[in-house]
Amino acid sequence: MAALNRILTPLTVGTTQLPNRMVMGAMHTRLETLDRPHERLAAFYAARAEGEIGLILSGGYSPNPEGVMENGGPLFNSATQLDEHRAVTEAVHQAGGRIILQILHAGRYAKVENCVAPSPIKARINTYVPRELTTQEVWRTLEDFVNTAALAIEAGYDGVEIMGSEGYLLNEFTAALTNHREDEFGGSFDARLRLPLEIIRAVRQRIGKGAILIYRISSIDLMEGGMSGTEIANFAGQVESAGADLINTGVGWHESAVPTIGATVPRAVWRESIRNVKRAVSIPVMASNRINTPEIAEALITSGDADLVSMARPLLADPDFAKKVRLGTTDEINTCIACNQACLDRIFTERTATCLVNPRAGREIEFPKGPAPVSKRVAVVGGGPSGMAFAINASERGHRVTLFEADTQLGGQLNLAKAVPGKAEFHEMLRYFRVRLDRLNVTLNLGKTVNADDLLSGDFDEVVIATGVKPRIPDIAGIDHSKVVSYVDVLKGTVEIGSRVAIIGAGGIGFDVAEFLVGDAEESLLAEAFFRAWGVDPESERAGGLSPDNLHTSTARAVCMFQRKAEPLGKRLGKSTGWILKAKLRKAHVQMIPGAHYTAIDDDGLHYSVDGNAKVLPVDHVILCSGQIANRDLFEQLQARGVTPRLIGGADVASELDALRAIDQATRLAVAIV
Incomplete structure (x- = not known):
């Protein structure tokens, strides 16, 4: 350093x-x-x-x-x-x-x-x-x-x-x-x-x-x-x-x-x-x-x-x-x-x-300061934002924490987010979590899928379930067609996406996927690329420090975003950043279609209607960003055995991917356990 x-x-x-x-x-x-x-x-x-x-x-x-x-x-x-x-x-x-x-x-x-x-x-x-x-x-x-x-x-x-x-x-x-x-x-x-x-x-x-x-x-x-x-x-x-x-x-x-x-x-x-x-x-x-x-x-x-x-x-x-x-x-x-x-x-x-x-x-x-009155043995299942935040805060309070994660790496949905252009700072968030978990001597069990028997035999005083979410699969004819892929596969890079794309769902994930497909990663990392994209003269030779707007106007992909709600796409994005993302996608000629009703997916593409008018969009891929459902399989196993564990993060509330709510909830639970 x-x-x-x-x-x-x-x-x-x-x-x-x-x-x-x-x-x-x-x-x-x-x-x-x-x-x-x-x-x-x-x-x-x-x-x-x-x-x-x-x-x-x-x-x-x-x-x-x-x-x-x-x-x-x-x-x-x-x-x-x-x-x-x-x-x-x-x-x-x-x-x-x-x-x-x-x-x-x-x-x-x-x-x-x-x-x-x-x-x-x-x-x-x-x-x-x-x-x-x-x-x-x-x-x-x-x-x-x-x-x-x-x-x-x-x-x-x-x-x-x-x-x-x-x-x-x-x-x-x-x-x-x-x-x-x-x-x-x-x-x-x-x-x-x-x-x-x-x-x-x-x-x-x-x-x-x-x-x-x-x-x-x-x-x-x-x-x-x-x-x-x-x-x-x-x-x-x-x-x-x-x-x-x-x-x-x-x-x-x-x-x-x-x-x-x-x-x-x-x-x-x-x-x-x-x-x-x-x-x-x-x-x-x-x-x-x-x-x-x-x-x-x-x-x-x-x-x-x-x-x-x-x-x-x-x-x-x-x-x-x-x-x-x-x-x-x-x-x-x-x-x-x-x-x-x-x-x-x-x-x-x-x-x-x-x-x-x-x-x-x-x-x-x-928030109380100092250690908890009693040090407990706590198991937390899930190494995403809520699970890691809970483990860190509970350990800082003096509890002995074991964290189980089915994947071989920590991060959960953060590993998807960091792949999106403009979200490279998530690497820092993951670095902080990993360092703190190590310094606090949290016991990590990565690459291990645990079941109810594992937890019940572990002599834990508390069990916290932070198993996150699973993508929601909408009920559309042809949803199992080879053209259909999940946002998870796209952001992980496990599929090669074609040049004509439909995105079903226009929440935060849908916009992230669109930016992943058409965005320029260098724009958020290199000054020259940023100034060129946004029309800035850093030396301010012109009044106001602006130069002709050169924001990207072409892309190798034709992307069309759809949502069921008959309102402008991106209406619920963050107040201070949503406009930035929408501006970038507009300049990349991403189409945005509200009020869509999906009827089928087949070799011809995505069949849909707007205001009763049937249409078909020829595409190479249809990417599902249609929400999530809570992953509560382990929670339900434990309940069936007469144990009611604590539930946090996406496993508790799956709507959108809300790291803000998940980390806040995990932190408050960690200091509440005494």
């Missing part, structure tokens, strides 16, 4: 020395919407401080009511709120950490009727048209930022971050796309920069030089009409002159048609835009977006492209990330797989954030 010296090196920001170069980036959690919100937030951030992260950036707090993300969203504008914030800062400081309050005005992204913006231009991702701020209101907004900054310092925060990226209010002022004003805050390039620069100066004067002042700049807008790389570098220099101690880099706007943080985005792919900012200033610069391993972080700093790295979702996945780097146990880091299922997808659908690979994230007060 390469040395990780630079990310462990202390760095002075302003007058504060940080113990290392690893930062927890700001992230909305919506924990304030749950019961005991301040206790939850304190425990959440304190866990990351205990994990030795060098600096924590809080989720964004609006400086005034019209700037909140949504009705009831985080707002910090009154001294009456000081105590609730002190609960957080004191918990972090007691754990040895440092925490910054992010001040975020959502601008035209605010999902509130009275949202405001530099100009009355509606965002593509919001139903509300913003009201244009008057000149007087712009000056009042500046004072609101200053007021919140002062309150933050009084509440014990170590500084503030002013959010000027991702298409929020201050970013809207800097871009010609959204700033059509004719007063002193619009028109020329310098006038568009005036508000954020005035805010930085005023905040610096109010909070003094002892507190850290960070400005988050958009290093590349990824929007037509956004700033060019030259303009961004110019702006960065003015941010430094205005009084910022540190520049954090954001990437893209939330409404950009280019993905920026999903697993389909290569790791550290935005380094060129970050380098552009770094070269323009002498103060430290922080890199962000798709940095999820210590090695990537180390490379960014060693190259001189950045001085620190911001990791938000990776600190959901593993709060002890920095501590494990220091201890040299990086193979035990629970790596963020950039799935967005439990964090961003939940936030964008008005739910609270957690993490697929770490269900404790945001739920710290719900």
